[in-house]
Amino acid sequence: MDYFHRKDGHLWCEEVxxxxxxxxxxxxxxxxSQRTFTEHFRKLDAAFSDVPHLVCYSVKANGNxxxxxxxxxxxxxxxxxxxxxxxxxxxxxxxxxRIVYSGVGKTxxxxxxxxxxxxxxxxxxxxxxxxxxxxxxxxxGRRQAVAFRVNPDVxxxxxxxxxxxxxxxxxxxxxxxxxxxxxVAARLEALQVxxxxxxxxxxxxxxxxxxxxxxxxxxxxxxxxxxGFPVEHLDIGGGLAxxxxxxxxxxxxxxxxxxxxxxxDLEVTLILEPGRFIIGPAGILVGEVIFVKxxxxxxxxxxxxxxxxLIRPVLYGAHHRLEPVVDRPGDPVPTDVVGPVxxxxxxxxxxxxxxxxxxxxRVVVFTAGAYGFAMSxxxxxxxxxxxxxxxxxxxxxxxxxxxxxxxxxxxxxxxPGP
Ligand code: LLP
Numbered sequence: 263m264d265y266f267h268r269k270d271g272h273l274w275c276e277e278v279x280x281x282x283x284x285x286x287x288x289x290x291x292x293x294x295s296q297r298t299f300t301e302h303f304r305k306l307d308a309a310f311s312d313v314p315h316l317v318c319y320s321v322k323a324n325g326n327x328x329x330x331x332x333x334x335x336x337x338x339x340x341x342x343x344x345x346x347x348x349x350x351x352x353x354x355x356x357x358x359x360r361i362v363y364s365g366v367g368k369t370x371x372x373x374x375x376x377x378x379x380x381x382x383x384x385x386x387x388x389x390x391x392x393x394x395x396x397x398x399x400x401x402x403g404r405r406q407a408v409a410f411r412v413n414p415d416v417x418x419x420x421x422x423x424x425x426x427x428x429x430x431x432x433x434x435x436x437x438x439x440x441x442x443x444x445x446v447a448a449r450l451e452a453l454q455v456x457x458x459x460x461x462x463x464x465x466x467x468x469x470x471x472x473x474x475x476x477x478x479x480x481x482x483x484x485x486x487x488x489x490g491f492p493v494e495h496l497d498i499g500g501g502l503a504x505x506x507x508x509x510x511x512x513x514x515x516x517x518x519x520x521x522x523x524x525x526x527d528l529e530v531t532l533i534l535e536p537g538r539f540i541i542g543p544a545g546i547l548v549g550e551v552i553f554v555k556x557x558x559x560x561x562x563x564x565x566x567x568x569x570x571x572l573i574r575p576v577l578y579g580a581h582h583r584l585e586p587v588v589d590r591p592g593d594p595v596p597t598d599v600v601g602p603v604x605x606x607x608x609x610x611x612x613x614x615x616x617x618x619x620x621x622x623x624r625v626v627v628f629t630a631g632a633y634g635f636a637m638s639x640x641x642x643x644x645x646x647x648x649x650x651x652x653x654x655x656x657x658x659x660x661x662x663x664x665x666x667x668x669x670x671x672x673x674x675x676x677x678p679g680p
Contacts, residue, residue, distance in 0.1 A: 264298045264543040266628070271589035273626055277655040280548060281587050284624050288663060289550040290567035290647040292635050294324075296332055297653070298544035299631070302514075303336050306502075306536060309514035313525060315532040318362050320500045321347040323537025323632040324545065328651045328660030330354030333540070339382070341500065341535035345372035352379060362497060362533060364411055364461065366432050373398045377406050385411040385459040385497065387434055389443050392450060399452035409457030409497060410435055410443055410486075414478040418463030418471045418501065421578050427462030427475060434460060440482055444489050455491040458482055461499025461535060467511055469520030472498065476524040483528055496525065497533035504542040506629050507581045514539075538632035545631020547572050547647070548587060549610075551623045552602065561597050563619050568601015569608040570641040572627060572634050576607035584610060587624035590617040599625060603642050635661075643669050 265276045273280040275295050283293055307317050318339035321330065325347060330340070331354040339360030340351035351361055363376050364385040376384055377399050386392050386408050399406040413434030416427045426433045435443050447455050462475050476498065483493045498521075503511035512520070525532055549567030556562075574580035584599055594615035601608045610627055619625065638646050645664030650657050670676060 263301065265295045266546060268589075273585065273587045275546070275652045278652050278657050280546070280626065281624060283650055283652075283657055284548050284550065284587065286657070287648050287650055287659060289548050289624065290565075290571045291548045292545055292630065292647055292649040293548060294326075294329060294541075294545045294631055294649065294651050296651055299329065299540050300332070300336060302540045302544065303333060303338055305514040306534065306539065307337065309518040310532060310534070313522065313532050315534065316360060318360065318533055318535050319540055320535045320537030321351055322636060324541045324634070324636050325350050326635065326649055326660050327354050328649075328658065329541065330356060341537075345369075345375050348372070348375055348379060348381070358382070362459070362535070364459065370394060370398055374402065377402050377404050380404070382407065383457055383495070384408045386443075387411045389435070389439065389446050392443065392446050392453060396450035396452045405452050405454055407456045408447070408453050409459040409495070410440060410455065410482070411459040411461070412437060412440060412479070412482055414460055414462065414475040416462050416471050416475045416478070418466045419468070420463045420465045423578055424464040425462070426464075427460060427471075437478065437482070440485065444486060444491065447491075448489070455486065456493070457495035457497060457530075457533075458486065458493055459497035459499070459533075462501060464501050464538065465503045466501040467503045467509060469512060469517060472521050473524060476521060480524065480528065483530070493530060495531040495533055496528060497535065500535040500537050500539070502536050502539035504538050504629060504632075507583060542629050542632035545629075545634055547627040547630040547634055549601075549625050549627070551619050551621050551625065554620060561595055563597050563599050563616070563625070565599060565601055565610065565625055567610065567627070567647070568603040568644075569605060570603055570639045570644050571601070571647050572610060572630055573637050574633060575610055582610065582630060583628040584614050584616065585626050585628070586617060586619060587626050590619060590623060592618040603644070640664070640669060645669060
């Protein structure tokens, strides 16, 4: 579900023509629909209204301050994975007591920032981390609430790079280590174990992997409670899928229905960490055709947007729907939509049936709100795209386009410019 639609031959985002946004802000351009992510947040929040719960939006999916601020206003917390994400979540006004922090390699500096901010929970991923966090908290003179992030060894049936809850993945405390972690935590005075956490992967289409992980989690909750730890919350991570092409992901209500019986009697606050589910369908990437080239038997449409703007196609073989922003007459032809970057992997879609696009046309890449801008880079010394947030008839620039000067900003070996 989203608020992008076609009317009179044009693509619209809510009540704004996407072509007008490209004229006004230039391309490559990320455009977000506030109504879309608001609705996705609200649906998930409402689906779980029968249990105490907190939806912690996963900042890594899209850390734009404008988006974080709106989600914070709606009542979302934040799931963070770095000190930088903590800084952004706080700057966006998300209260510290709604922030949870996972990550396999948190540094002392990052842990210290988390303790000083007084975040709700640090999801500890190994025994060594418990000891370091305890030291850090003691030196600051605070007690820090923690959860064990366990690795339930569950197959999420998703892309190999998007699975995190298998034994061979680097994430979480292996189940057989939980006993040792509990022993260590029990003697660390600056830590208080208040929860259990897991995250089994991303773009998960069916409830079964969650159920399997929850069955494991229930045993761990019982184990920890038997040892005197008050497990007040259970964090089941993110991972809910969205439709890129023809997938049939679960709705919020279906997800709730499928798992809630494994949660209710535990009498915990349920924490969810969705990223993609909230922001994925709410964002598009718009590029402009620079050239069209026929080579061999292929037709290449070369955009000003490329893999540095959206790396998902080459990194995961991800399929993002592509369309012209303005209808173009003519029979569809097989087209490779590529970017200007010097890599053969620089494509947004291969062998797509698109009308015969010409120089100057705009192309939209759908479902690019999650892990789109967030994973973009300046590769090939390309300034990053601008981001615009649309709310009804209003469009607000929430991140300006980077400039060539920005490419130089952090360099220290400058000579007077040309
Ligand atoms: N919680 C934790 C601890 C995570 O590691 C992640 C994502 C999430 C929540 C949010 O997952 P989501 O609800 O968005 O599936 N770059 C990849 C996705 C990597 C996800 C990493 N962790 C992509 O473009 O598909």
